[in-house]
Amino acid sequence: MTADGIVPDMPPIRAPWIIDTLMDIGASEAGAMGPVPLSWTTIAHWQSCMGVDLAPWLCRLLRRLSVEFVSESQNARELDCPAPWTDITDGTNRPTVSRKVSQAFRALINSKE
Known part of the structure; x- marks a missing residue:
């Protein structure tokens, strides 16, 4: 879109550190038929590797964001x-x-x- 000079309207990000954490873990992971949401195991493994203990609500939020990311990635394939x-x-x-x-x-x- 930016190649056409079109700048999409983006919503404000109120907690950028949550998005940064999701992108650090990865918004999705590889599945047999394409991208799939992050598994609980992947989130736990990331915490273990990074030496971080995320709050349970944050783990649930990261998982939910990953589910939404994969869902919207599939929907976005449609032009309309x-x-x-x-x-x-x-x-x-x-x-x-x-x-x-x-x-x-x-x-x-x-x-x-």
Whole structure:
């Protein structure tokens, strides 16, 4: 997208250290049919290797973020997939929806050339 000069609207990150921890562990791991969410074993092994003892709520959050990451990664393969933070059901976000539709059509046209 940045090659086209399009800068996506991104939500604010209120706790960047949580995202940093997830990226340090890895947002997903390899499965037989593609990426899968982090296993509890992987999270525990990372803690052991790093000498860190994460709080239980943080372990659950990291696992949940990994599940959401893998899910959205699969959904994002569709050209018309809206950003996960975009609420298109209420109709108040029309400019964002319009821009995303235009981007999807542009990507479709460019892929056929």
